[in-house]
Amino acid sequence: MTMAFVLKLCLAAGLFLYGTAASAATIEVTIEKLEFKPAVVTARPGDTIVWRNEDVMDHTATSKGSFDVVIPSGKSGSMVVKGDGVVGYYCRYHPNMKGRIELGR
Template sequence: MTAVILDRRQVLGAGAALLMGGEAAAAHDGTVHVTMEKLVFLPAEIEVKAGQTIEWINKDPFAHTATVKGGWEVMIPPGKTATRAVAAGDTVEYYCRFHPNMKGRIKVSA
């Protein structure tokens, strides 16, 4: 049997990669994925480039929104997906209008 020994940095790095799922979840087509499950946006913070698309994937049995106060809103039905292309200057805080405790942040870079 071969033993695998990981140092603390490897373990912490792997944990960070899991927590930063948005960066790892960026598809080759430029789409960044955010999952909604158990009343949480995962990841809660994402960084995208202007022109990229965000795809929200609703794994909950009820509808959610991605809502920016005084801005835009994306409706995501249960078990479905919805998208929005981001523009420069779209760095925003957003939430679910139906579940205001669900909060996220989108940072748009040039």
């Protein structure tokens, strides 16, 4: 056996025994009574945020320069998280509605 073959075999065995990197999560935020619930979520790059609009009016989840998701009444909208840090967002139609995504690695 060559050294390269042994290294590949060890790597494959390690992945089998310990698994691969954690898979991406789906994080749900409900919009109800003009509020994002929960108002603060923690996410990692690759996770998906899904906003479910339970109100009778349309909303958005907007972060200037980052994302602008339109969420019609009774529907949902989503986006995949990128980057790290803290990202605040609001509804363009109802600017008093605010939320925050705390991004980690």
